[in-house]
Amino acid sequence: MRLSQMLFVTLREDPAEAEIPSHKLLLRGGYIRRIGSGIYAYLPLMWRVLQKVSQIVREEMNTAGGQECLLPQLQPSDLWKESGRWDTYTKAEGIMFSLTDRQERELGLGPTHEEVITTVAKEMIRSYRQLPVNLYQIQTKFRDEIRPRFGLMRGREFIMKDAYSFHASQESLQESYEAMDKAYRNIISRCGLAFRAVEADSGAIGGSASQEFMILAEAGEDEVLYTEDGKYAANVEKAVSLPIDAEISPFKKYEKKETPGTDTIEKLCKFLQCSPTNIVKNVLYKVVYDSGQMVLVLVSIRGDQVVNEVKLTNELVRLAPNYKAKTILVLGVPDETEQQKWAAKPLPLGYIAPDLEDGYIDKVKDVIPKFLRLVDQTAVELKNFVTGANENGYHVVGANWDKEFKLPSLVVDIRKATIGDRAIHDPTQILENARGIEVGHIFQLGIKYSQAMGATFTNEAGEENPMIMGCYGVGVSRLAQAAVEQSYDKDGIIWPVAIAPYHVVIIIPNISDKEQIEVAENIYTQLNKIGVETLLDDRDERAGVKFKDADLIGIPYRIVTGRSLKSGKVEVVERSTKKSQEIAIEEVVTTLKSWVNSAQN
């Protein structure tokens, strides 16, 4: 492609809308344009990158036994009502765009395709002899994000590869899951990126085992905890660990103490001269289920620990059937207006005891919430602990479970693992952390969807069972931007060769110099002919502008037909290292060909 004929406009200044380097660089380099909040046009250079990533994904999926298809983006609400996700996706979380057609039928814009593919499988698959099957598609997906940001990282319209597998047995699912794990590692490696595979929370998709693939980069929205020995890595949402040991409590005797102005753990420790590990902290949450049921949840956890709300949500979803509900619409701390609806008197915030319900929850008011107590494992083990006294400005010390306070029956792990914790697999290993960009996620779904939607098969014994499912996603457009986030310098993008929009850019410093043009045109034609994708900067611009643009858009190799022509050579610069060398004109084509090839192996 000749730059003179391309829609190619670069910006010198960082656009105001961009917050992270990759977003700025893609805008400045003319790769993308914003059309609306979280909605971008992929311009020709970007489209080439996306096509390359897609092709790598396609090849690895095919190798792993996937069959490519394309499912509709418009999805009838009926399917989502069958699986039970319509309300969660369109109302509770509201991440699915929905609309009504001219017949007033409800449709959703697919953020994911479990419902559609399960319907297809249900209609087409009857027997174990047709299993396993793995179908995938590369497609634009939609999510009405609360806070679209970072360009393609968290857009409302984005490109995904999603795959779905169907199995007659858990062993078969396990095999596919492992094949996908391998395919995902290959995809990211072939794109030239550093990543980490981590244990993950399964979230609203559901299922048991799940693993994420994280591109390591400072601007990553996710936190990863891992051990140096390489044996443990998990998303902080999911991570488990051994917390540090609690110190021995300095309080041997149970008593109520006046502790004025100690509504935080830090202030309390200072006042009482004790460790945060001596304290049982009690946090109140308001939960609203999709059935309309409201529940107040009091979580007791050791004072130095933080509640992991993802884990808490999972526990509460597990309890949902008790409330004739499937999912949670609201999880939050009840504010004052909220409290007035059901509190008998103002809550002693900062001084709540593990038995807050006695006296504070007015059971005769209009809204009578269910009250639920959860205790984290870290709090269960404490002896002679400090905790709130249910009275402003007062705590109790030297308390014990089942003496002063009844131990809640629901003992759970809802603490947030953190850097510095000891690993469970080997307590000598200490958790470290890193920031990551999630570009892939694989799930063992089990029978969640097939059971709900009646997608069954007949097994060898003639019995009808729901198919066992897996699902596997790669964020194609996100991965492309993550590559930039992992690889850039002050001058611009440094594309890995495998996904660069072009391999080589040839710069003609002076477009009125016939020799420069002739040599450049010649190399340009030869390189493209042998599959080295080459741009020719034949614009009527100053050489300096051309060099700056080449650096900004990050083409791996730059050929300059400048002064060195006198000695029968061209200058060749590697973008990543900025190393420059002169190569004989007659050798440059084969040299570049071999560089490009070896960079992709």
Added chain:
Amino acid sequence: MRLSQMLFVTLREDPAEAEIPSHKLLLRGGYIRRIGSGIYAYLPLMWRVLQKVSQIVREEMNTAGGQECLLPQLQPSDLWKESGRWDTYTKAEGIMFSLTDRQERELGLGPTHEEVITTVAKEMIRSYRQLPVNLYQIQTKFRDEIRPRFGLMRGREFIMKDAYSFHASQESLQESYEAMDKAYRNIISRCGLAFRAVEADSGAIGGSASQEFMILAEAGEDEVLYTEDGKYAANVEKAVSLPIDAEISPFKKYEKKETPGTDTIEKLCKFLQCSPTNIVKNVLYKVVYDSGQMVLVLVSIRGDQVVNEVKLTNELVRLAPNYKAKTILVLGVPDETEQQKWAAKPLPLGYIAPDLEDGYIDKVKDVIPKFLRLVDQTAVELKNFVTGANENGYHVVGANWDKEFKLPSLVVDIRKATIGDRAIHDPTQILENARGIEVGHIFQLGIKYSQAMGATFTNEAGEENPMIMGCYGVGVSRLAQAAVEQSYDKDGIIWPVAIAPYHVVIIIPNISDKEQIEVAENIYTQLNKIGVETLLDDRDERAGVKFKDADLIGIPYRIVTGRSLKSGKVEVVERSTKKSQEIAIEEVVTTLKSWVNSAQN
């Protein structure tokens, strides 16, 4: 691919939902599944066809100077309000799905991308030096069709290639338009299909010149009129012609006649013993513009002619500025309830005179419509004509314009051309007709969008002008189904080699015969290695089932490793001709390779 491992399910019976052969065959062959009204899943075989069509489109677009990109499907309503199409597309015609996001902002689901691309061009293009530019994308589009039908032919979600070009001059647009014309002809020819390029109406897209590419097939929704000499072809919506000459009127004297029960042209001719060409027929339409203005339009046309409502609409849109409107929301015949709002007395339907307004339109009623008269050229030329007397059961005969009736000032061409008419370019040529499936449409848009949206550039003289635009669409998924509609037999689909999902299917008649398996596996491996895309039917099914399935899914060549193995040969059958021959095992790979290659050149 091995059929045993593929999600491959064929149906013996025609599905009830399908009306035309291609739709039935794609459903029966396991190519597509219906997910909702006008919404289909493209299963792996179909996806391969679509990928092949897309690749041919891509290559031809690149050759013609196009640059591939991808624009968002979610489009902010602001852009469509700027161009003035939001109301037409979401309300009047209602073909654009629209929705509101969690911030209550309106978005449309792109049926076309003039607004988005014009915005991109406006932001990026400043100077004539950046022009011309041609951007294209291959993308899923959405239309909330009133009557989705025929599978992929008229779906609500479908795959399009759309291209948009920007120019500094009309000459440059003309060049691109011609390059696109050529590219489109190449695309359809390379897909192996018979087509006709025809003059077309530009419809809601707007612009001046426009041409459609029609795949000829009986089930086509469009009617094409053409001449044998190949010099004229047009969509019936757009076609012009010379009508047959009018006969000389038998009525020399003007008089009012009682003509009971003659509310159709046929009855009237019989009663009066005259020709339909002696009659001026007056048809009343009710028009509602987007400004809310309602207009009654009385169209006078020669009795043997039919009003072409597409042409009528175009005339009325041309008049829209008079009514502070841009477009028409309703065009229809006013019914009785409607009439009661403004008619002074019941209208003499079937007996309307060219001056209906006098006496029948009650100007003091609540709704006072504007009244407009249009006369078609065919009616203007009549002398001593017959027409309605504005009184039930009465006509007048021997009438003349500007004697008994004032000739309307708006003389227009709104007659429907029809088979048997004489061609304008050569009156000895008679129009013939054919059914076609529109798979491509190219438009010279001019400055409709660039002017409305302020997409200007600075020309060589330093003046700022709106860019001149063209737009060009190919219905990728529609083309794929049209191929089937043009090429099938009683046993199934007959794919052209270039877009067949696979080139060859190898059938093992007896999968417990080791020799059959070995030979088949060997040929299968070799063919795929050299790029002949081959399916292996290794299913545990009867040979008859396999033959039926192969015919149904329409793979161009079938290899059977059956009885002929004894003589060192395999049977090879060509799907289109059903011709069978035996080919030596060691020669079959090179033979097939050469067949497949030559079929695509």
